[in-house]
Amino acid sequence: MQVFNTLGKRLQSFEPHEPNTVKMYVCGPTVYDEVHIGHGRTFVAFDAMSRYLRVKGYNVVRVQNITDIDDKIINKARELGKSWNEVSEYYSKSYLEHIGALKVKIDMHPKVTTHIKEIIDFVQRLIDSGHAYVANGSVYFDVDTYPGYGELSNVKKEEWDQGEEIVKEKRHPYDFALWKAYKPGEPYWESPWGKGRPGWHIECSTMSTRYLGTKIDIHGGGMDLVFPHHENERAQTESLTGSTWVKYWMHVAFLTIRKEKMSKSKGNIVPLKEALSKYGPSTLRYWFLSSQYRNPIEYSEEILEQSSRSLQRLKDAISVLRKIIQKGPAHYAKEEDVKVQEEIVRAISRFDEHMENDFDTSNALTSIHEIASIVFSKLQYSEDVFGALIALDGFRKFNEVFAVMDEEFSAELDRLTKVIDAVIEVRNYLRKKQMYDLSDQIRDILSRSGVKILDSKEGSTWRFQ
Numbered sequence: 001m002q003v004f005n006t007l008g009k010r011l012q013s014f015e016p017h018e019p020n021t022v023k024m025y026v027c028g029p030t031v032y033d034e035v036h037i038g039h040g041r042t043f044v045a046f047d048a049m050s051r052y053l054r055v056k057g058y059n060v061v062r063v064q065n066i067t068d069i070d071d072k073i074i075n076k077a078r079e080l081g082k083s084w085n086e087v088s089e090y091y092s093k094s095y096l097e098h099i100g101a102l103k104v105k106i107d108m109h110p111k112v113t114t115h116i117k118e119i120i121d122f123v124q125r126l127i128d129s130g131h132a133y134v135a136n137g138s139v140y141f142d143v144d145t146y147p148g149y150g151e152l153s154n155v156k157k158e159e160w161d162q163g164e165e166i167v168k169e170k171r172h173p174y175d176f177a178l179w180k181a182y183k184p185g186e187p188y189w190e191s192p193w194g195k196g197r198p199g200w201h202i203e204c205s206t207m208s209t210r211y212l213g214t215k216i217d218i219h220g221g222g223m224d225l226v227f228p229h230h231e232n233e234r235a236q237t238e239s240l241t242g243s244t245w246v247k248y249w250m251h252v253a254f255l256t257i258r259k260e261k262m263s264k265s266k267g268n269i270v271p272l273k274e275a276l277s278k279y280g281p282s283t284l285r286y287w288f289l290s291s292q293y294r295n296p297i298e299y300s301e302e303i304l305e306q307s308s309r310s311l312q313r314l315k316d317a318i319s320v321l322r323k324i325i326q327k328g329p330a331h332y333a334k335e336e337d338v339k340v341q342e343e344i345v346r347a348i349s350r351f352d353e354h355m356e357n358d359f360d361t362s363n364a365l366t367s368i369h370e371i372a373s374i375v376f377s378k379l380q381y382s383e384d385v386f387g388a389l390i391a392l393d394g395f396r397k398f399n400e401v402f403a404v405m406d407e408e409f410s411a412e413l414d415r416l417t418k419v420i421d422a423v424i425e426v427r428n429y430l431r432k433k434q435m436y437d438l439s440d441q442i443r444d445i446l447s448r449s450g451v452k453i454l455d456s457k458e459g460s461t462w463r464f465q
């Protein structure tokens with residue numbers, strides 16, 4: 001499998017440190033506003049990667065932090081006249097709820113404020129090893145002590161002035177804060193350097209090494225994090241451990257709105273909770289994954305409606321397949337059927353090939369639509385049960401990665417389908433006996449439960465509305 005490494009900007013073959021385990025750390029949100037669909041895009045991208053890796057047999061451990069103390073949280077609390085922790089607690093709860101509703105599986109959500117001791121310890125070790133220095137109660141990382149600085153982002157340190165308020169106390173303008181000295185009115189923790197709070201970058205180095213050890217396989221986030229955040233994380237961590245920290249640096253392109261990055265600070269967000277209630281998790285995931293993660297996506301209502309229709313087409317194909325299978329029994333496949341079966345198998349292996357190519361969910365999805373086309377143009381008429389079983393398996397595999405049709409593959413649904421089929425059979429009998437009052441009543445009852453019956457001369461079929 002090939003993955004694109006931001007470090008070196010090239011495709012590399014994927015070989016995790018340990019043969020069966022993938023350790024993944026994704027930078028989570030700063031919780032001062034609602035989680036939005038831009039976050040959704042990035043978090044779902046890593047979710048699909050994890051799911052695919054799990055299908056391949058890896059044990060994936062995903063850690064994603066919550067930044068629950070930061071300038072932006074403090075400012076928001078001031079604006080609202082609330083305490084900083086009221087703000088961060090409210091938004092982190094909302095974040096966890098909605099990212100869960102989006103079916104993003106994260107194993108651990110460590111928060112900065114419950115890891116202050118570990119952060120202080122990390123900073124102290126950087127000071128002890130000569131990579132950091134104390135100035136006026138703050139601690140800065142001495143960038144000149146890490147020769148690899150700039151390799152990840154290709155940004156020259158000399159060209160970067162962090163724009164800190166008190167630059168004078170830094171040895172170089174490009175040094176960055178590991179620990180910020182207390183300012184009146186701000187939250188603080190006690191430390192060997194006096195009262196203060198952690199800088200932004202140090203939290204991810206600390207929490208990642210705390211839970212995943214000193215070597216991780218995938219570290220990622222949105223593209224905006226390459227510089228300075230990940231460049232700084234890398235410098236601190238590798239200075240401390242003395243060895244390569246991350247094997248693959250992976251970054252997701254932006255979700256944009258009116259061609260601009262969607263972000264809390266720009267005030268142009270579509271909250272995830274709104275999008276979830278309007279479109280549901282599956283349509284959102286489908287849209288996010290219909291582009292490869294390194295290509296930007298532009299938000300519009302039309303694109304979501306179109307995604308919903310495309311997804312429905314896949315679900316309709318599954319209904320056709322289920323009917324063919326239920327109808328059975330399997331007959332000996334004709335030559336034509338075998339050709340169709342082979343076509344389906346080829347489409348399924350193309351799905352894999354695209355996923356193996358840097359998680360190209362976009363082309364992988366195209367292969368799945370090819371199967372749907374085969375269902376509608378061929379299987380529907382040939383009613384070849386073997387072909388239908390192969391195709392259904394392809395859809396199942398697709399869903400294990402995309403998680404957009406979970407209802408279609410639940411055991412519950414299997415049972416429900418059988419019950420509805422039985423009711424339809426009774427109704428067909430009633431219609432044959434011209435007992436239309438009763439059969440109409442059944443149709444109305446089913447319709448109220450979201451089951452739409454389609455009558456034709458040959459009999460009746462049904463689908464979920």
Ligand SMILES: Nc1ncnc2c1ncn2[C@@H]1O[C@H](COP(=O)(O)OP(=O)(O)OP(=O)(O)O)[C@@H](O)[C@H]1O
Pocket residue numbers: 027028029030031037038039041042072220221222223224225252253254255256261262263264265266
């Ligand atoms: N529009 C977006 N598209 C893709 N990923 C995004 C987008 N916005 C944020 N992310 C990613 O989500 C994670 C959390 O980001 P963060 O909390 O900084 O969000 P934000 O809205 O950009 O906030 P801010 O405006 O304060 O920077 C990061 O990995 C970030 O790269």
Ligand SMILES: [Zn+2]
Pocket residue numbers: 026027028204229233
């Ligand atoms: Zn981070």
